[in-house]
Structures are given as C-alpha cells and as structure tokens.
Amino acid sequence: MRYKSTHRWRFIELGLALIFIIYAITTYHFANRNRFLPNTQIGATNVSNKTVNQAATAINRTLSQQKFSLTQNGKTLATFSTQKLGVHLQSTTALAKLMQQQNAWSWPLRFFGNAQADTKTKLAISSDKAALTSIIAEKTTALNKTRQAGSAGKLQIKNDKVTLQNGTAGNQISAAKLTNAVTAALASGDTSLAVTKTVYTTPSTNTQTHQLAKKATAILNERAAYNVGGTHFTIPKQKIASWLVYQNGTLTLNQNLVQAYVTALNHKYRTYGKTKTFKSTLRGTVSVSGGLYGWSFRVADETAALTAQILKGKSFTRQPLVQGTGYNTNKQVIGNTYVEVDKQNQKMFIYVNGKLKLKTNVVTGLPPKQTTTTGVWSVWAKKRNATLKGTELDGTKYATKVSYWMPIDDTGIGIHDASWQPTFGGTWYKTHGSNGCINTPPSVMPKVYKLVALGTPVIVF
Template identity: 70%
Template structure:
C-alpha cells in the first residue's frame, strides 16, 4: 500500500510540474511575442493569438466589409454593407494600448471563454464623408416613405384671445440625428443600430401654458408713445396682429411693426415738411425747404419697439430719432431761433421766446444769388475765417471775416460784412451778397454770442 501511495504522489507531482511548465511557456509566449490572449474580441471580432498588426488587418477586413442593420422594436428596417460608407480603421494605437494592458498570466482563462475587450478599446474609425452623407440621406428617404411628419403646435389670436393647439410628434426620422448615432455604432463595431424616438424630427407641441400667459400679458400691456410731445397708445388690436409663434418662440412680425413705425414717422416727423411760423413783421408764414427737422430712425426704432413690447410690461417710450430740433412740447422750431426776413431785410434773434436782438442785414443778390429760403440751423461757429468762392462771372474770391456761422451745406451763413456801406432797405437788390446774410460788423459780435450751435435759422 505504501508503494502504491508513493507512486500516486509521483504521478501527481509530475502532472503539476507539467501544468506549471505549460503555464510558464504559455505566459512566456504571450509576453515575448506581443500577441493578444486567446478568445479576445475587439469590436466583436476575435483577435486571439494575433499581433497588433494582424489584429488591425483582421478588424479592418471584417469591420469595413460586413452587413449592418437598422432596427426598431426588434424588426429590421433596412440594411447595408459598411463598404458603402467607406469605413476605415484609422490607427492601431487603441489596439496597442489594449495589448499592453492584458495580463499574460491569465491566458488559461481565455481558453475557457471569450473576453470582450471592446468596452475598453476605443477604436478610431473614419468614414468617407460624401459616401456616409449620401447613404444616410438615402436610408432616411427610404425609411420616411411610410412615416408621418410631426406637426408643430400653433398659436392663434382671435379678438384678443389666445388659443394654443397642441402639435403631434410624428415618427419622421431626422437625418442629422440618425447620422450621429450611426457613426458611434459603426465605430464601436456594432452590426445593428436600434433606433428610438430620439432620432425623430423635433416638433413644438405648443402646449406650454407659460407661452399663453406671456402672450396675454403682451396683448394687454399699455404701450404708450411720446413722439415730439404727442402722446398716444398703440392699440391692443394692433399688437395682437404683430404677434407670431414659431418653434416655441414668441416674436413680432417685423414687417408689420416697421409699417406701423413708418406710419408714425410720416405723421409726426418735421424733417422735409413745410413749417408754419409766426414772424415778427409779416404774421404767420409757411416756410418750405431747409435741413432743420427730425425723423424717426425707422429700422432702429422697429427693433427697439419690438424688444420693449415682448417684455409684456407697461411702458411709455420716446422714439429713436435723427436730425435736429427734436422736442417733447409739440414745437417744431421752439422759442429760441434766428429769423431772417428777406423782404424786410432784417434779422431777429429770439432766446426763450424773448427778442434779444434785431438788426438790418443784406441778403443775396436776386435773382441768381438770393439767400435760400428754408429752415436751417447753425452747425458751426468760427472766428477769423476766410470765405472762398466764385462770383457770377467766374472770378474767384477769398474774403476774410471776423465771425462765421454757416447754416446750410452750400456755403451760406451769417457773417460780418465790413465792405457793405449800408444794411437793410433795398440795397440788397443791387449790392446783395453771394447768398450769405451780411451783418453789420458792430452787431455781429452780439449775434455770435447770442446764437448757440444748433439754433434754427428761418429764412423767408
């Protein structure tokens, strides 16, 4: 019995030694030959006992040339070969990393079952962008033939009442969403892509109660204007017409808002319109021409008004204007101005409604050099200027003056004229200026001091 027991131990010892030798040889083999352990799968492809380059070749051959299916609820909707998208394995870096991380001592376990390495191996793949886009569009067109498009919710306003109708989602597939998921599936080595509602084209259901609440707030807000002193409210019915609702966003119809602002501009602007004026000697007169006046900056005001209305809060605003002489007291010219009466050859200066100065002047020589009628403004003031121009016969001149106040864009202005022996009366008819308002040198310093930049100058 003792002899038999020793024999059994000897056999067991030999067997253990053999296993150890085989285990050692196997470990040494995989450690020194840089090969994947048996039954290792990457992207669903068995690369066991292969080097990185061999594994790359195998993966490339299988990954880039196999059937791929798009499914839904377990049913195959369509399929294609990965060759159609020009799928390629970009590099072997991820395979090298996986190989270096494997434990060579665990190789016997790999003989017993398959080990998926794809969860830790992030393959870098590329697709031919043109081929990929073409295939996605083809598949989406095919898939959408029997699918229903979604319908956005709508917002309607009837008699000042807001109504929201719910939209429907639909099951049309959105190409961009499908493309995104398909790229990830192909890169992971998957052979199927189960699609869900996540790839459907988005719609706005329109059932948001907040939208209805905000819309009502906008329609019922008190929207007031103060345009040049004229105060009025924008009708609620008008604002209701402007409201639009699209893709879950409330906005205003810019064309309609601009039309309304343009209408206000036409009605209240002073630029380019005749101006009625109560003169000192000739009673009420109507004056045409001149650059003095203001108008709304229609585009800027349209944008500003839109933003204000969409806040849904009561407001009173003054519009964005351009030009000169804007005020909020229903005054076109105001009570500070210079009056040039060509018929009576006199100039009057009013400050805050009070006559501060009156003087005789000499205006332009009729009929070709008459001082231009209109309402202008003093846009510059200069001491010791040289006025240059041409006489009617073409002779050029350069005249020095002590005070210069231009009022238009052609070189006409108010200045001292030491060469004039007399002012007022009918002298202008034979010795008139080239268009400027010639003022007595003794009076001009007072004029220069009284008249500020921007002061309107009425010539009639």
C-alpha cells in the same frame, strides 16, 4: 495481497505526478508565453492559445467579415457588411489587459465550455467614417420611405395673443444620429444596434417654436414708447400684434406696416415744410410758411431701428432718428433763441433764451423781383471778410466785399453789413433794396455776428 496493493498505489502516485507535471508545464506555457487560455472568446472570435498579436489578427479578420444589423422591436430593419468599412482594432492595449487579467492556473476548466473575455473591457475599434456615412445614408433613405415624417410646430398670433401648437416627432431616422450610434456600437465590438427614438429626426421647430412663442409673448407685453419732440405716447399693443409675423421659423415685423406707421408719425410731428405760428415783436401772432428750417423723420432708418428695438422684447422709450434742424424735446418749433426779420417794418430783432438782446433797422430785398424770401431759415455758416458774388437784374455781375457774412438759405441770401447803404429802415428798401440779403448797419453787424450762433433760426416775414 500486500504486493498488489503496493503496486497499485505506486501506479496512482505515478499518474498523479504525471498529471501535475502536465498541469505545471501547461500553466507555465499560458503564463509565460502570454497566450490566451483554451476556449477564450473575444466577441465573435475564438482566441484560444493565441498571443496578443495573433488574437488581434484574428479579431480584425472577424471584424472585416461580419454582418451588422439594425433592429427594432425584435425585427431586423437592415443589414450591411463591414467589409467596406475597414473595421479594425485601433490598438492591442485592451487585449494585453485581458491577457493580464486571466488566471493561467484555471486552464483545465476552460475545456468544459467557452469563456467570454471580460465584457467590461471595451476594445478600441475604428472604421472608415466616410464609408460608414455613405452606407447609413443609403439605409436611412430606404427606411424612411415607409416611416412617418414629423410635423413642425405652429405659432399663431391672433387677437394680441400667442398660441402654440406643438409639432409631432414622427419616426423617421436621422442619418447623422444613426451614423453616430452605429460608430459607437462598432467601437464597442457590437454587431447590431437596436433603433430607438434617440436616432429619430427631431423637428427643430418644436424647441425653436417654443422659444419664438416666448419671444413673441415678450414682444406683445413690452411697453414700446416714443418721445417725439417732447410728446410722449405708447405704440398700442394691438398695433404691434398686427405687425408681428411668424414665417419660415423666424419672427419679424411686417416692414411695410411699420414704415407706414413711421410715415404717419413723421407727417404728424415733423416741423420741416409746415407753416409755423410765431408771435412777432410788432405784428402779433403770424403764420410763416416756407424756409428750410425744421426737422423730419429719417423714415427708412427709423423703420429699421424701431423694428430692431421691438424685436428685443424689452420695454423702451426712444426718440426718433431725424434729419434737418431744430429738433428738441421741449415741444418748441422755433424755440426762444432766434432772429426775427420783419420785412414790413424793416426791422431785425435778436432773442436769446427768450430775451430781446438786439434790435436794428435793416434793408431787405428790392421788390418785387428781389424781395427777401419769406420763411423760417437758419444760420448755416459764419464768415469774416467775405466777397459776395452775384448778378444784378440787368445782367451785370458784381463782387462785393463785406466784413461779416451769415448765409441763411440755399440761394445766397444772408445777413451782412452794408456800408453802401446811406440809411436803414422805413421805406428805403422799396427803391434801394438789396438783391435779397438782409443789409445791416456796419456799426451793428459786429454785435449781430457775436450774438447769433450757428444753427440759430431766422424768421423772415
């Protein structure tokens, strides 16, 4: 009995020793030859007893042959093969990391069931972007045929108020958003993607229309003011509301209406081409029409500038863009610095800042064909020692030298010294008048030249 018992224990010891040897050798095999443990799964690929490189080859084979599904609410919307996408591992770094994380001593436990590798470690997987984009575009087009498109938000401007009706998102899929989502899923080794609202086509007009509604409200609440020649006024809110246009996702102003408004302002406030009331030195208040002096709106430019200013949605006070001469903000048409030429009395007066600085007799144009043209003009040039050229009534040409020359219109009329005139003032002009210029005594002309600056109004009446 003792012999049999001893023999049995020796047999058990030998068995245990053999098991330990096999365990040790197998553990050494997995630990030192860098192989994955039995029944190890990475994604859908069994990498048992494979090295990192062998596992990468097997995974790439699986990736290139698998099906990818788009699902929603438990239903499969579409599937496609990854064969044409060139799906592959970018590197074996993650596999090497998984290899290092496994416990070689636990290999016997793997025979009792499959073990998924650490799911926290994501494999870096890439694919052919162009091929994927093409496939997703095709699938999206097919899916959207039975899905509801979103509706754009609506912006209305009525009764000086802005109302906003939000658009609806719908459930159509954005090909670009879905492509990005599938790319991320493939990169994580997933074989399916649950479609959610995050890949729906979002009507850009929702956010955009909210922003435009806010801008439209700011425009209607702004104070749009003018200072035209010293006259201050505000554009009525109702007027701006009637100009405001929301169309094709943009906010602008009706240019025809804005230009009509600017044209009306120009007609009301411009001084160019209008009869000017003037308090003369010897004849009281007179009305003088004609002449090039005055200003007007640059209608087209002012229309564009006003539009841009209003669309900023901030209160402002602007002065108009004008052309011509004499614009000021003192409500003055002519101002208090000017030259007065009284043809009836044959006298010229020069006022500077409201004070009479010079008065002199003159000789104006010979009536009736060469009379000095009535109107309000301005000195647009000053020149010393000029030669005046022209044609007499009989057709002969002349070239007359003068020491001082100050043209005032666009036909050659101006103020200059006239040494050939024996006398000035009175009725001399009726028989010995000029060709239209204002002949001034040579002794006085230097003072006139010094007193009168460029742009000074010249009133001839």
